[in-house]
Each structure stands twice: as structure tokens, then as C-alpha cells.
Amino acid sequence: MEKKIPNFKVGDTVRVHFKYFEGDTEKHGVFEGVVLAIRGKNESKTFTVRKISYGVGVERIFPLYSPLITKIEIKKRTKVRRAKLYYLRERKSLKLKRERAITKEELEKEEKKEPAEVKSEETKEES
Numbered sequence: 001m002e003k004k005i006p007n008f009k010v011g012d013t014v015r016v017h018f019k020y021f022e023g024d025t026e027k028h029g030v031f032e033g034v035v036l037a038i039r040g041k042n043e044s045k046t047f048t049v050r051k052i053s054y055g056v057g058v059e060r061i062f063p064l065y066s067p068l069i070t071k072i073e074i075k076k077r078t079k080v081r082r083a084k085l086y087y088l089r090e091r092k093s094l095k096l097k098r099e100r101a102i103t104k105e106e107l108e109k110e111e112k113k114e115p116a117e118v119k120s121e122e123t124k125e126e127s
Helices: 087-126
Strands: 013-022 025-039 046-053 056-063 069-076
Antiparallel strands (some): 025 046
16 A cells, blocks of 8 residues: 655645654654755655744654655645755744844843833932
8 A cells, every 4th residue: 555645845834744652652743844855766755844843943854655654734835946945944043033132132221221210219209
């Protein structure tokens, strides 16, 4: 029996259903993310999927013809102009760095405002 594999490409968002073993029990997991790369030929073909989990990027490489993969669903199709989307690794971190930089600036502004507010409260108490 041949497993039916959908025709997905780099850039597509996929959900990979897979089996894994914890001790003697067999469990099922789902990994949803963007396909960054597809490499190899025939039986040794693999694909890399990347997702963001709690603000941290997680990548996983799946063998396409693995018996542990039960199903692959395509959630979203995307047209890309690259064969490998490794630049997405840096792009997410740059976005986070920009957000962190903004928050640092806001913290510095708040620190400068706090002493002035404390002085005004002290003068009100004296009155």
C-alpha cells in the first residue's frame, strides 16, 4: 500500500501528523508551520518545517516517506521566489529585536518620568 503524499512546495503552511513513542506507549503529535526547504531524491527526500512557539523558533526535519508520518495537510499555499527560505530565521529575530528596542526606549522614558512624579507627590503631601 502506497501512502498518499500531497504536492506541497516551499513556502506552504502545512500540518504534519506524526507518531512518536514515549516509553511503551505510542502517541500522536501535530507540527504546524512553514516549509523552509525540501531536499533529497526518492526515498531519502526530507522537508524542513519551522514554527514559532512561545516566541521561539522551532524547526523540525521530517523524512517524507517515513512510516511515522500519518498525514500531511496543506493549510495555506504561498508563492515564493526562492528554493530555500532560510532567511525567515533571521527575519523573525530582527522583528523581535526591533520590538525589544522599542520597549527599552519606553522603559528609559518611564524611568525619567518617575522621579518627577515622585517629587510632585511629595509636595502635595506637605501641603
